[in-house]
Amino acid sequence: MSAADKFQQAVADRHQYAQEWKKRTGGKVVGYLCTYVPEEIFYAAGMLPVRIIGSHEPESVTSPYVFGMFCSYCRDCLAQGLQGRYDYLDGVSTAHCCVHSYQTFDSWKRHIPAEYFYYVSMPQLIKSRGAQRSMLSEIEVLKERVETDLGLSISSPQVEQAMKVYDRNRSLMRRVYELRRLDNPPITGAQCMNMVIASQIMDKQEHSQLVEELLKDLEAHSPKRETGVRLMVAGHTDSVDVISVIEGLGTTVVADDLCFGSRYFWNTTPDDNDLFVAMARRYLERPPCPMKDLHGVRLRPRYLLEMAKDFGVQGAILIRQQFCDPHEYDMPAVKRMLEENGIPSIDLEQDITIPLGQLRTRVEAHLELVQQEIA
């Protein structure tokens, strides 16, 4: 089985993976919702942090607890918890992002038992002068809480080691992403997304080994498919199927700005004499999601334009979850910026279940526009 296939399988069998890991190591597993949670702390404590993701199956269990107009991703995640699919979690954490994820975390805490819950009150104004101190203090409290609530100890060398493991994983994934700049990228967007999601659910060292294998595979074999139209996907989706459908229409997704994609691992930890300060800075300095891009003029439209140029993108798909207002606030500005620079863009909205036929039709129509622009 190729490394790419192994990632795909890990994503499909994610619950089994975590349960087996638990059996194998005797360690504890913590679930998290938002990628601003400083996972290295859990890893340093010998835990397996796993990102909670939806199943895209219809559900009716969340409606007593969450208003129907909360984001479909969050409702889907909570449904997984309520249906017992995450019963193996010893704890749940998230970082302050949007009210939707806050709601999911709170409902999880109320209705699904676990030993440990922690809400990381991460600052929103990440560029403000006090943000670093606030984030630093959150990391320290998180460490204390893991130690007291779960009876685990975390030493500085363990933290340092965890940070190294994480940074290595980030750098390796970045190397894979760099290959997408090529005229004929050796990897598809769907394969990349599987790799990133697998990184969010697997042990990082094991995952890094697979990424190294993947890099070797990619160097050894030239791509067998036509690249077609080069696209960027930005916003929020946790569905690899969506990317596969898009790529089934004669395109390759060569760049993304997703927290199930590049946003998760793009930057490594900066140098700093203080470990925790370095960790705080890494989270504050990563490419922002809309809820962290609040300081004055928006940063994301320009950032996305630069990314599109860097990766030779010809068209963009801006995707968001139904009722996700944070992304909705940014999309008109992002769309404007891309289109003013010759990159046609389309907005797509994703519900819990994804009618792939409809998606195909909309993307097809958009591709006609992109083709005209290229011609």
Add this chain to the structure above:
Amino acid sequence: MAVQQKYPTKPIECWGKLEDLRRRLVKDTYSARERGDMVVLGGPGPLPSLLCGLGGFQLLSPMPIGPDMQDLRLLTKMNELATTQGYGNDCCATLRIALGSMILDRFGMNKRTGEVLKPDIHFESLACQGQMKAQQLYQEYYSQLPSYVVELPWQEEPRQADVDYLESQLHEAVEWLQKTTGREYDDELLAEGWINEWRSRIYFSRIMEHQSAIPAPIDQKTMASFATLMWRGAMHLPEVMEFYKEAADEVAVRAREGIAALATERCRLFHEGPVPWYPSNVLRYFNRYGAVCIGSWLYTTEFGNFNINEDGSWDICPMPEGLGLPLKTRDDILHSMAVVFTAYNPRPKLSARIDNRVAMSRHFKLDGAVFALDRGCLGNTCGAMESIVALKDAGIPVMSYQGACANPSELDQGEIISRIDAFMENLGLEALEEGRPLLQSEV
């Protein structure tokens, strides 16, 4: 139908003063330029007093208050315009109305003269994600309007780090205000404004506290009218602080003497979630059953500073002289702001929202609760469903209805009326008088 009057009532005596103040605030806003006052977009959030150090300023609130809110057709049109710009009905209601109004070039319009007032800067202190994102749009609309937002931290547990974070932001904000406006910053004016704002918010908390009396001395609609001065961000003004003092004293007397908001009170309700901002009778429709809406967690946490103990009793933030903090220098003042808004502000705590509501239902002797599940205000709908579950578990009957506080076309009158009627029937109450339609004008 014979209506049984159980309690004495009398008109609110400070009403005239409220009306005068409201009129004056509008007048002052539109004559800002004549006095050389700066015009600041912002205001419904706390801490407008940070602006006081700059000297004369007027606030142009992005909150939809004013005559446009009376025109239901216009409101619907503003909503539609926001949708065409890509901001759908799950986006913040305030943003959608402000944007619609900007597109129509009515934002900041003096309805008497037709003159449009443009802001010099945008400045707010916020906890809500909708408003925080909205400020970027205001900047874009007014092409690079200088803008600054202070984040009121969301905290699940009280932490020193939050006090420090807020305090550091406040210092940065003052520096930004000085640099951007080129004005001198006067710490004495800051102190004066902040102490007025602090007092105003404590008087508002006291007003709410008196609502635990049976019969309730005022109803939620009156409280909403009192709050309009807060919506305008005017609590730093000495005359507004004086008004709240007088209102709190009057409500205290009414509570002591058993003067009721509703003569037929026999059922007490909290109406949670944003009440329609356009003219509507939702809050008073219940009165025909002898039921009275007396307040909400949402309202009081927006305008007051207090904590709610487990038994529902209130721990109101002390007045400036009672908290034991020095208030002499700028550092002192900004520190006290950070303490007041982290130690006595249950609003940005989701778990507290739910547990507080249960505790308050006992303290305020509620017979039921009504939840407006607002499609245009996710900030306030957060925690609503969990609160409903928790209240029902605590034996408090609950009804809910859907709508959108700023979009009258999303309010289905017939449906809401039949839901209210059914809820009242379930509570064993028969109508004492005729009901009125919910909307005061046609959509």
